[in-house]
Amino acid sequence: MIFAHALCLSLIAVAAAAETAASKQPEPIDMMHMVNVSERLVVFARKHTTDTPFRCQSAMKKSGDIQKGYDYSLKARNGSEYLEDNVHVTLLPLPVGSGYKSTYIDRTGTNFTLTLWKKDESGRCFVIFVEKNTGEQGCELLVTASTRNETVPRDCQSFYRNTENCEGTSKKLYKDKCKYD
Incomplete structure (x- = not known):
């Protein structure tokens, strides 16, 4: 009887901890807010894959629609060379x-x-929160190319810095001499 009671209390504690952890995760926002941006988006900083040699990372929507998906140009600098990768982005309903x-x-x-x-x-x-099939995950802070030299708006900056939202060490990928054409 005591064992059953202890087991029941343990299960309640585990369920409460899981509920608390799940409730800490931010409410997702519709990705269409980013998809509708008509200029290049600059990855200012991120908290995953921080050992990357790539700097000046950015993304630019080229074409597409909500049914077929969108084509994006991803650019980054490795040393002095800029590399480009074209990807097809598919939208999935939020859970x-x-x-x-x-x-x-x-x-x-x-x-x-x-x-x-x-x-x-x-x-x-x-x-944004990035999840890779390699198991790596973490936040990225993005700004529009036209505002990259301005102070990052406080809403985004404080959310990104808050370790309850975005865990890990931040790596600044934006550099003043980056070219975002």
Whole structure:
């Protein structure tokens, strides 16, 4: 009887901890807010794969629609050389609420799933959560190319820095001498 009672209490404690952990995860926002941006998006910083040699990372929507998906040009600098990768982005319904998250596969076969967690009112900055099929995951802070030299809006900056939202060490990928054409 005591064992059954202890087991029941243990299960309740585990369920409560799982519920608390799940409730800490931010409410996802419709990825269409980013998809509708008509200029290049700059990866200002990120908290995953921080050992990358690539800097000046950016993404630009080339074409597409909500049914067929979108084609994006991804650019990055490795040393002094800029490299480009074209990817096809598919939208997937969010598991809760309405809206979408996005997914794509890069040239190495790595699958990326992106969930928008935060944006500012003007649509100049975004915080996304990136999950790779390699097990790596973490937040990225993106800004529009036209505002990259301005202070990152406080909404996005504080959300990104908050370790309850975005765990890990941040790596700044934006450099003043980056070219975003």
